[in-house]
Amino acid sequence: MNDRAATKSPSVGMLFTRIRVEEKLLLKAFKRSGVPVTLMDDRELVLDPQGSNASLPGLVINRSMSYYRGLYATSILEDLGVLTLNRSTVNHNCGDKIKTTAALVRAGLPVPRTKIAFTLSAARESAEELGFPLVLKPVIGSWGRMVARLNDQDALEAVIEHRVFLGGSLHSVFYLQEYINKPQRDIRAFVVGRETVAAIYRYSDHWITNTARGGRTVNCPVTPEINSLATAAAEAVGGGVLAVDMLETAAGRILVNEVNHTMEFRNSIDVTGVDIPGAISDYALALLPTVELPRA
Amino acid sequence: MNAATVCPECAAPISVPADVFPNEIVQCGDCAIDLEVVALQPLSLAPAPEEEEDWGE
Numbered sequence: 001m002n003d004r005a006a007t008k009s010p011s012v013g014m015l016f017t018r019i020r021v022e023e024k025l026l027l028k029a030f031k032r033s034g035v036p037v038t039l040m041d042d043r044e045l046v047l048d049p050q051g052s053n054a055s056l057p058g059l060v061i062n063r064s065m066s067y068y069r070g071l072y073a074t075s076i077l078e079d080l081g082v083l084t085l086n087r088s089t090v091n092h093n094c095g096d097k098i099k100t101t102a103a104l105v106r107a108g109l110p111v112p113r114t115k116i117a118f119t120l121s122a123a124r125e126s127a128e129e130l131g132f133p134l135v136l137k138p139v140i141g142s143w144g145r146m147v148a149r150l151n152d153q154d155a156l157e158a159v160i161e162h163r164v165f166l167g168g169s170l171h172s173v174f175y176l177q178e179y180i181n182k183p184q185r186d187i188r189a190f191v192v193g194r195e196t197v198a199a200i201y202r203y204s205d206h207w208i209t210n211t212a213r214g215g216r217t218v219n220c221p222v223t224p225e226i227n228s229l230a231t232a233a234a235e236a237v238g239g240g241v242l243a244v245d246m247l248e249t250a251a252g253r254i255l256v257n258e259v260n261h262t263m264e265f266r267n268s269i270d271v272t273g274v275d276i277p278g279a280i281s282d283y284a285l286a287l288l289p290t291v292e293l294p295r296a
Numbered sequence: 297m298n299a300a301t302v303c304p305e306c307a308a309p310i311s312v313p314a315d316v317f318p319n320e321i322v323q324c325g326d327c328a329i330d331l332e333v334v335a336l337q338p339l340s341l342a343p344a345p346e347e348e349e350d351w352g353e
Binding site for chain 1: 317318319320321332333344345348349350351352353
């Protein structure tokens with residue numbers, strides 16, 4: 001916190017890339033609470049780290065679809081004394097899979113066995129330790145994009161060669177994970193603050209169960225185990241409004257796989273009966289100061 | 297009342313609800329392209345931004 005942190009006003013902004021169903025539902029939820037929301041298009045945004053916060057909202061909800069735009073925008077906004085949801089450190093911990101796994105491991109949470117390697121030879125060695133099949137994921141990315149299940153060394157070498165020739169430093173960071181033979185579904189739990197407000201199963205015939213890839217959603221009862229893992233995972237990455245993805249092993253254990261910082265929830269409201277955007281807006285508004293404070 | 301224009305990709309007639317938001321994404325019923333509402337008065341649509349490598353949730 002710096003001196004400018006005390007100048008925030010009780011107004012809300014929403015950083016966005018596209019106005020999708022989720023953003024519309026959030027805007028309607030804030031409207032129901034009587035709070036106008038200033039839309040902040042991340043394509044037009046210019047942030048000045050040395051500037052004034054006079055024209056900025058007191059709280060900005062990060063709904064940017066771009067990891068880097070959201071990360072850097074929330075970071076600068078925080079320096080300017082603006083509250084952010086989620087905070088930049090949380091965005092960093094969730095948007096970078098290595099940071100996520102590290103945070104979950106530090107918190108003592110069960111995660112799939114994971115290795116990180118920077119060369120093909122080191123990746124080969126990692127694969128021998130993990131065994132095949134295994135999963136190779138991009139460090140940054142979502143919606144199951146560029147996630148590969150590798151069944152043998154030939155596949156590993158082929159995919160890594162492609163990654164390296166794509167160029168860019170991050171394509172040569174290899175995040176390798178044991179393949180979890182899950183029961184055609186995974187679990188997504190929605191955490192708002194300290195509460196798991198809802199959970200869904202995501203079913204798919206494909207091993208990638210993301211709803212962005214056609215996964216089907218069904219209500220998942222929030223058991224004490226799911227609640228405990230979800231809230232602990234959310235806390236491990238810094239807390240806020242988060243979607244915690246979990247995998248069930250054949251032995252019946254639940255592993256925490258990923259945590260999402262700009263969660264999509266359009267397919268989860270009807271099946272759970274939970275007003276997820278309403279829960280988010282209530283949580284966000286509770287963060288705001290109740291009186292207008294002097295401006296810098 | 298719905299507002300109407302044509303799809304910038306395939307020229308099919310397309311209408312959007314009266315309560316559409318600026319920057320909302322709509323889909324053309326003919327060619328299925330995602331379109332962004334870039335202006336309301338008058339209604340103007342443009343192909344939505346292409347997915348980028350760091351996009352997601």
